[in-house]
Amino acid sequence: MTDEIRERILETAEQLYYAKGFAAVGMDELRQEAGVSLRRLYGVYPSKSDIVMAVLARKHDRWSRELDAFLAQEPDPARRVLGIYDFLADWFRTDDFRGCGFINAFGELGGQDEDVAAAVREHKASFQRRVAELVADMGGTPALAAQLAIIAEGAQTTAAISHDPEVAGQARAAAETLISAALSAAS
Structure with missing residues (x-):
């Protein structure tokens, strides 16, 4: 399940960052668009920097x-x-x-x-x-x-x-x- 969530978060982050910009997309928007809780998001990626680097x-x-x-x-x-x-x-x-x-x-x-x-x-x-x-x-x-x-x-x-x-x-x-x-x- 974690790999599926990780993939969903990455896919969503990549699309949002590319469309709107890295700075413009906050963790709450990413969480909402990826359909995961903020706790789950931070459990998979402890910081926005971790997500950016993964993307x-x-x-x-x-x-x-x-x-x-x-x-x-x-x-x-x-x-x-x-x-x-x-x-x-x-x-x-x-x-x-x-x-x-x-x-x-x-x-x-x-x-x-x-x-x-x-x-x-x-x-x-x-x-x-x-x-x-x-x-x-x-x-x-x-x-x-x-x-x-x-x-x-x-x-x-x-x-x-x-x-x-x-x-x-x-x-x-x-x-x-x-x-x-x-x-x-x-x-």
């Missing part, structure tokens, strides 16, 4: 799995790298897209909560490492990987602010240009 860990795991599953469909290494931007395009078109939950968490809590800041930094570093692996598979350099990761990060922020899912296509076009130039220079 970020859950988001990281899901993001990594979904991105890898999406990219695994493409056998060509260069197109696999460009698939990052196709993945982003699909995400940007979802009805509930509100930008990167990690960037949102950092913006709201990162300056006050070092654990949140560290979790966000690790998530972003993990993404950069994944991009570096993909770029290495196609014969690209670490410098190219860093540039492509920055383009993807910028696309997430720009799409959230502009509410324009076409930003992913613009980022993909920029990535194609960089990849072409980098691979031509290496030949």
Whole structure:
């Protein structure tokens, strides 16, 4: 029963934090929406910080799995790298897209909560490492990987602010240009 309650609390917290913001959602609202008593909520997660950290860990795991599953469909290494931007395009078109939950968490809590800041930094570093692996598979350099990761990060922020899912296509076009130039220079 505790695993079911833990899952319900996490699912509810993730949805509320993403829709309304981490600071805007109090424990009472979370308790009410999750359908648990305040005592049960605090029994599973002793503090809001514990819930926030669990939500970020859950988001990281899901993001990594979904991105890898999406990219695994493409056998060509260069197109696999460009698939990052196709993945982003699909995400940007979802009805509930509100930008990167990690960037949102950092913006709201990162300056006050070092654990949140560290979790966000690790998530972003993990993404950069994944991009570096993909770029290495196609014969690209670490410098190219860093540039492509920055383009993807910028696309997430720009799409959230502009509410324009076409930003992913613009980022993909920029990535194609960089990849072409980098691979031509290496030949």
